[in-house]
Amino acid sequence: MELRQLSYAVAVAETGSFTRAAQRCFVVQSALSHQIARLEGELGVRLFERGSRRVRVTPAGESFLGPAREALAAVERARGEAVASGGEVRGALRIGTITPLFAVDLPDLLATYRERHPAVRVTLHASLVRDLVQQVRDNVCDLAFVDTGPDELPRGLTGRALAHEDLAAIVPHGHPLAGAERTTASRLAEEEMVDMPPGSGIRRHNDAVFEAAGATRAVAFEAGTMTLLEQLVARGLGVGLVPAATAARMTAVTSTPTTDVPPRTVQVVWSASGASPAARAFLDLLPEHEPETP
The missing domain is CATH 1.10.10.10 (Winged helix-like DNA-binding domain superfamily/Winged helix DNA-binding domain)
Structure with missing residues (x-):
């Protein structure tokens, strides 16, 4: 073989x-x-x-x-370790990410990384958190940015929390909640909702929020992207619950803060068996301190 x-x-x-x-x-x-x-x-x-x-x-x-x-990953890691011992980082770095991602400035990180390690071939792709976690476990990705808590990581992965993000409701302009100072999960459950599909981190988070509130909601539409989700809400097809940083950038809808919705955690994850030299060099660019919970 x-x-x-x-x-x-x-x-x-x-x-x-x-x-x-x-x-x-x-x-x-x-x-x-x-x-x-x-x-x-x-x-x-x-x-x-x-x-x-x-x-x-x-x-x-x-x-x-x-x-x-x-x-194959072990061979690539061995090659990278040997080269890195001479002071140069080479090889490949495969990064997966959820979208949108506001916890870190990924383009800026990639620019800095390329400037410091020009010999590394970097590839980037976006997917659902369910798929990203599996890809890291299968060594398809070296690391991934996901919106899942540390206690939700499967065996074989380790991670570092980067941010805790508040969530906000989004409603059509002119909706009764558009002028509210705040709203709750129970109130949102009275409306039909638009959400991301199962397998996404935000959908899993939202499902847990409404279950904890004892509220049964109806998801009328599932959107593959936040852009489509915004458009569906803007047309009055439902209300949504999205990261506040994302809601702040949506102009076609009105955002309303929530009172009983816990923040979601965004973190970077990699194999618990160890990261390659190329991946370690990238992780060194990320903050090491644990973010404060809002």
Whole structure:
């Protein structure tokens, strides 16, 4: 079993295509397919089901991919440690993030990081917190910014709290709550609501808020982005509960503070087994002190 075979298998699984995997790995498709076939022959199992439109990972493939990613990450970490011992940080840094993110100035951090460590290849992508946590566990991401409390992290991950963010209600202009000084979860539950989809950190937080208040709410619409959520509320399709920093930037709706809604926690998470030199160098740019709870 060779490292390139592991890399090819991971690429096929993540792209769902031998063609796209070959492009990612900078090899011809025939060579990649040959190596995957050799690997399957050595293992005695099929890792992928080949279809006319898409390649699917088999149950055996799912079992294989986790350790394969761990092996590749260990090799990358070993390479990075060796280079870093000479005073230079190299390699790759894969960052995941929720959106929007106001706890840190991510573009400014990335600019500073690139200036200090130009030899590191940085990639950035946004997703739901549920997916980001899994990607860090699977070594698809080196670290991720998520809105989840420290006690909510699964085994294998560690984190550092960066901010506690208040939440605010958003309502259409002219809504009875638009002129209120404050509102409560129970009052919001009297209205139809718009929220982010399950799997997002803010949705999990909001569900817990209304459960704690003993209020049953109806989520009429689920929005994939905060921009769409704002537009749905602006058209009178429901009210929302979003981070106050996000609400302050929304011009199509009116925001109202809440009295009984606890803040959400935004933190950076990485593998408990250790961060690569490239990831450690990025973490060094983040505040180390625990933020005060509002």
